[in-house]
Amino acid sequence: MTVTVKGEPQDVSPEASQEELTQLAISAGARVVGKFIQHLPAPSHTFYIGKGKLEELKSLREKLDYSVVIFDDELLPLQQRNLEEALEVKVIDRVALILDIFSRRARTREGKLQVELAQHRYLLPRLTGQWSHLERLGGGIGTRGPGESQLETDRRLIRKRIQRLEDQLEKVRTQRLLYRRRRQRSGIQVVSLVGYTNTGKSTLMNALAQTGIASEDMPFTTLDPTTRRIRLPEGRAILLSDTVGFIRKLPPAIISAFRATLEELDDADLLLNIVDFSSPNAPQENQTVEDILKDLGLKDKPRITVLNKIDRLLDKDRNWTEQQALDFFLTTHPPTNLDTALVSALKKWGLSLLLQQITKKLASRDSSSLQTRV
Numbered sequence: 001m002t003v004t005v006k007g008e009p010q011d012v013s014p015e016a017s018q019e020e021l022t023q024l025a026i027s028a029g030a031r032v033v034g035k036f037i038q039h040l041p042a043p044s045h046t047f048y049i050g051k052g053k054l055e056e057l058k059s060l061r062e063k064l065d066y067s068v069v070i071f072d073d074e075l076l077p078l079q080q081r082n083l084e085e086a087l088e089v090k091v092i093d094r095v096a097l098i099l100d101i102f103s104r105r106a107r108t109r110e111g112k113l114q115v116e117l118a119q120h121r122y123l124l125p126r127l128t129g130q131w132s133h134l135e136r137l138g139g140g141i142g143t144r145g146p147g148e149s150q151l152e153t154d155r156r157l158i159r160k161r162i163q164r165l166e167d168q169l170e171k172v173r174t175q176r177l178l179y180r181r182r183r184q185r186s187g188i189q190v191v192s193l194v195g196y197t198n199t200g201k202s203t204l205m206n207a208l209a210q211t212g213i214a215s216e217d218m219p220f221t222t223l224d225p226t227t228r229r230i231r232l233p234e235g236r237a238i239l240l241s242d243t244v245g246f247i248r249k250l251p252p253a254i255i256s257a258f259r260a261t262l263e264e265l266d267d268a269d270l271l272l273n274i275v276d277f278s279s280p281n282a283p284q285e286n287q288t289v290e291d292i293l294k295d296l297g298l299k300d301k302p303r304i305t306v307l308n309k310i311d312r313l314l315d316k317d318r319n320w321t322e323q324q325a326l327d328f329f330l331t332t333h334p335p336t337n338l339d340t341a342l343v344s345a346l347k348k349w350g351l352s353l354l355l356q357q358i359t360k361k362l363a364s365r366d367s368s369s370l371q372t373r374v
Helices: 014-027 053-061 077-087 095-105 109-126 144-186 201-209 252-257 261-266 281-296 321-334 351-373
Strands: 002-005 039-040 070-071 090-093 188-193 224-232 237-242 270-276 303-308 340-342
Touching: 014 039, 014 095, 014 144, 053 077, 053 303, 070 095, 077 090, 077 109, 090 095, 095 252, 109 144, 109 252, 144 261, 188 201, 188 261, 188 351, 201 224, 201 270, 201 303, 201 351, 237 321, 252 261, 270 281, 270 351, 303 351, 321 340, 340 351
Parallel strands: 002 039, 070 090, 188 237, 188 270, 270 303, 303 340
Antiparallel strands: 224 237
16 A cells, blocks of 8 residues: 655655565565555545545455555554554554565574564554553453553563663674674775665675575565675685665664664775666666665765666567677666676676776775875
């Protein structure tokens, strides 16, 4: 369910936003049976959607046999509770959906800690109303009091759990810091992959480092960071690091929980910003990445923009060779500067040229650092 606010600037069309929500839902294991878009002057404070749309959803429940309704924006706890009572089904928002996907994909202990912390931070303000069954018993002694007492107990338990998770992740952060310092002393340089989710970062990581990371055509296939040592054409060894993909409306709870992981980007010598060149929303998706990098203080970090999936834009009836494909795109889509690379990670096109560009960028950084020291 997507709601657009009249007069509010849209970074992507409502249809594109809804299609992304659909892919997220499928990635979480859902079967989508209906989609709705509503344009409103402002979201309803009570139900988020208008009463007419609410009645329409209620009337379609038997026909569509839906059991969950997913909203494309973050719902207020009051809105979520009112919607569940009115529709008599589970209601979740975009944040909860992303957290559910993350919980399925986390494999390492650190990843699981990060996801659990984000889930608890999301849950805490939504505890109100969890004990509403006691309120329905009626007023008087022995009804409202126990409900409030239990609610406060749950809040206290969750706050304690959040504190324990934060303490554990702080230890992870300290360990990462020590590791980065040892790595810096060794002089080995780090190249980190960033980009919108499902742009092919894991596929490119596999192609460059033979990692065997699981990669599928869906959002957030991989979650846990991976680092591998590779050699550049002139023989220099570097570390290639993959990170969690970005997405529009990335929940602040996730950014905060993944702070230790994202701090790895700060120490990277070079960023490879992977863009799905075949996506009709590539400019908007890339702007989302730019905005997040800016928020993380990484806007001026040296980078190469890697335009991936060029094979999807070619005539399927023609048997393209790597050189023909690259020549075609260099003619029809000439790069605006030397910091852009054309590749197909799936077909392994353009990888040697990309490695050469990485070599030049790192050499330029070496030269710059030397001049600064002098």
